[in-house]
Amino acid sequence: MARPTRFRASVVAALVGALALLSAACTPGSENAAAPPPTDRAVQTDVAALGPVTLTVWDQEVRGGQNEQMEQLNAAFHQRYPNVTIERVSRSFDDLATTLRLAISGNDAPDVVQANNGRADMGAFVAAGQLLPLRPWAQAYGWDERYPASVRQYVSYTPDGKVFGEGEVYGLPQVGEVVGIYYNPAELQRLGIAVPSTWEEFEAALAAGRAAGAVPMQLGNLESWPALHVLGTVQDQLVPAEQVTDLAFGRDGASWTTPENTQAAQKIAEWARAGYFNDGVNGVDNDQAWQAFARGESPFLIGGTWLAPDLAAAMGPNVRFMPPPPPAGRPVSATGGTGLPFSITTGSDAPDAAAAYLDFITSPDAMRVLTETGNLPVAGTAQQQPPAGLSQDVFAAFAAVADGGQLLPYLDYATPTMADTMGAALQDLLAGQQTPEQFLATVQADYTAFVDQNG
Known part of the structure; x- marks a missing residue:
């Protein structure tokens, strides 16, 4: 999902003009949008016949299990194709978001990049003609069989970048994601609180934790995107699920100012006023929040499954995960979809080698490596054997939401600027500086x- 960030006085002036031009060129629907790359081309799948190749790969797989799976897969790819050297540039999510837009538009663009699915990133890059549509390689490698339509919609745009969820496929994800609730069983037991099984019980558990003098839930919202996950x-x-989907995909006729959305915004404000979050959430970053949870400072943490490897390493059996327990009579529903997909840039001088790399790191063998390193594979999930404990919880939660419930899109997919707009407005809502209606x-x-x- 898009998680925005906020470069040095001597550099800023030089960048302002370039950024302004780039923004115009990269805005979906912009008059300056580049002609889309062709969707048909000859494809070479014999990687050895390509001769010596260097692939520059930018990723954001920096956490423990994420980095481990990338290191393993990159080494295995080079072992299979020794003529291909991988130059990996690994950055945090926020650093990647800050630097990728300039890198992808330069004369020496990376070959493969992880580009956020949302309109402000992938949508803008598609509109500017900076990513290759993957249809030729999808046909050669059978990617349409690997990824069902329900997954492909999260990496699909029309060539002008205007319509999200339809058109050409521009990236391949490795992992599935779902935002749910991490909980500390030992802390709940200390507080005399049962693990909630309905939304009503979850809210009652928050109230009971606060009444017992605990901080019920950790939240670090300095970067502004974590609160989007809480709101979601x-x-x-x-x-209603259809309202959320229409809003997240930016469809005409949807509205944020409905009674149901007002109730959701009011709930966030109520939780903040009641002290359900740690103090100063807007001055605490996301890593500090999950680390505080890992130290036992709260029984609950709302977060994505990408945190699971780090939390498991820090907490062992003292951390569990569940999808948000639904209100009585409603199906289980959660925000989620795919992790950041891997895309091929139009600046790549080795797109066939890049496509072979994408195929390799999303193959059934790669999905097993992801499982072994504590990650949640987006393809072939049911065929995996996760270890007991937190990994098993994560797999079960994803299956419950994706197969029998409602897996709903990230809210900042809606518009190119929604991550910044909603992120800032949620900071104000949490601080009591905006009412729910103003938000x-x-x-x-x-x-x-x-x-x-x-339109």
């Missing part, structure tokens, strides 16, 4: 402006 979790329990009006103004322009 609440919204998924209170708002929703701010978000709706961004949404309406985009839908009107994009």
Whole structure:
């Protein structure tokens, strides 16, 4: 999902003009959008016949299990294809978001990049003609069979970048994601609180934890995107699934200012006023929050499955995971989809080698490596054997939501600017500087402006 960030006085002036031009060129629907790359081309799948190749790969797989699986797969790829050297540039999610836009537009663009699915990143890169549509290689390697339509929609755009969820495929994800609730069984037992099985019980557990003098839930919202996950979790329990989907994909006719969305925003404000979060959430970063949870400072943490390897390493059996327990009578619903997909840039001088790399790191063998390193593979999930404990919880949660429940898109997919708009407005909502109604009006103004322009 898109998680925005906020470069040095001597450099800023030189970058302002370039960024302005780039922004115009990269905005979906912009008059300056580049002609889309062709969707048909001859494909070479005999990697050895390509001769010596150096592939520059930019990724954000920096956490423990994430980095481990990339190191293993890169080494295995080079062993199979010794003529291909991989130059890996690994950056945190936020650093990648800051630097990728400039790198991908330069004369020496990386060959393979992890580009956020959202409109502000992948959508903008597609509109500017900076990513290759993958249809030729999908046909050669059988990727349509590997990835069902429900997954392909998260990496699909029309060539002008305007319509998300349809058109050409521009990336391949490795992992599935679901945002749920981490909990500390020992801390719940100390507080005399049972593991909740419904949304009503979850809210009661928060209240009981607070009444017992505990901080019920950790949240680090300095980067502003983590609160989107909290809002999404609440919204998924209170708002009809079709409303959430229409809003997240930026469809005409959807509205943020509905009674159900108002109820969700009010709930976030109520939780903040009641002290359900740690103090100063807007001054605490996401890593600090999960680390505080890992130290036992709260019984609950709302977060994505990408945190599982680090939390398991830090907490062992004292951490479990569940999808948000639904209100009585409703199906289990959670925010999620895919991790950041791997894409091929139009600046790559070795797209066939890059496509072979994408095929390798998303193959059935790669899915087994992902499982062994504590990650959640997005393809062939049911065929994997996760270890007992947290990994098993994560696999079960993803299956429950994706197969029998409602897996709903990230909210910042809606518009190119929604991550920044909603992130800042949620900071204000949590700080009591905006009412729920003002928060929703701010978000709706961004949404309406985009839908009107994009129509």
